[in-house]
Amino acid sequence: MKMGAMAEAYKEQMGNPDFQDMPFEDRLNLLVDQEYSRRKSNKLQRLIKQAKFSDPSAAVEDIEYHADRHLDKQLLLELSSGNYIQHHLNIIIMGASGSGKTWLSNALGVQACRQHHKAKYVRLPELLDEFLAARNEADGSFRKLITKYKKIELLIIDEWLLTALPEEYVYTLFEIIEARLKTSSTIFCSQTAPEGWYEKLEDALVADAILDRIVHDSYKVLLDGEISMRERHGLGACK
Template identity: 40%
Template sequence: MLKQQTLDQLADMRLKDMLEAYRRQQEQPSILELSFEERFSLLVEYEWRARRNRHLQRLLKQAHLRIPACIEDIDYNCPRNLDRKLIARLSTGEWLQQHQNVLISGPTGVGKTYLSCALGNIACRIGYSTRYYRVSRLLEELVIAKGDGTYSKFLSDLKKIQLLILDDWGLNSFTSAESRELLEVVEDRNQQRSTIIASQLPVDHWNQILTDPTLADAILDRLVHNAYKISIKGESMRKLKAQTPDQSI
């Protein structure tokens, strides 16, 4: 009776993973060799790990990362000017705690998106909310939000995201209207949240695609001066990896 009561109470408290672990313990005669503290510790750890895993899966789902990339799978064998020590430092997540940015530049195919998503994956694993956007898609959603009256809420939701990833930055020059939208986004995040930007253009050339000089200065001031800069070089990794099933870049 006591055993069933315990099972019912665990279910009522929605401790389903602890409940499953408790049932498994009851099926293992050897569990009696452990002390009460050891058995209880195993139950708590099982529930804790399961909750952490569910939380991670929610963060990854909400992040909409373009590639299921992992920092551990980055290929350093091909010469791309990647600083292994810097990547290791970024993988600790300290820059997220300090609300710093990461600016990644390089030609097509060298792994900018992969590195951005790998850092996004790290952020999720640490417990930070993350969201990936292609810049063109973000601008489209901002226009739609203005049209349907949800603009303020959309900006507020963006501000809450602890890591915002903006990919394909500067494929086309930004109009003055688009520059103002981007300024709204980066201003809200300045010194409060982290942003990753991936672009084919070197950071020093970003002012050329922001056609309004005043807005360009304002945007770059909020992005560049509190950022790690990674300039990737070399051959297209897509071509080099085309003959292998490995997804690491």
């Protein structure tokens, strides 16, 4: 019946005389609680593993609110609740290289997994390469991939528009954004504000369409700091 945790707890009860004086209902409740906790923990670990975070140990409890970072703690606490996922809203995390964008996005992603949401972390170049390869197949792989990504409740896209995109990539990016519109949430990690995205998207009409679908339904988190998080932590995690 695949109730390993319950079986282990039962053996522990049988080997411990202190349990013998407990009512049957109380002992049974302990067994059920043990099994439930194990399954809940296993599910969380599966969600985190499947998400392929760059830092699966990142956690919202470890966010560092240094004064020079000017982080909006109230906003981050609100985002930690996961309400934005329930309402299919997005997050744009902006900051210079080394400011901790990736780490913060992973912390929010792990939090989403804790809340039983399916998440995925990917760099934009890898995402576009995956879709371009699927588009070149004649077996419907592209549409299947669109459907797959549509089902991901929280998609984290790192290195968002770090460089200008070729035209074929721009249209593919639009299709991805359009498919997820109003059905799921995305975290965009960018070194520039949305106003600077236009120059990275060569087709003006498509650029307008992409930004229109992202910006108006997004929370914005700006990561500042007189000292980069890489400097604060050496070459370790950027919190």
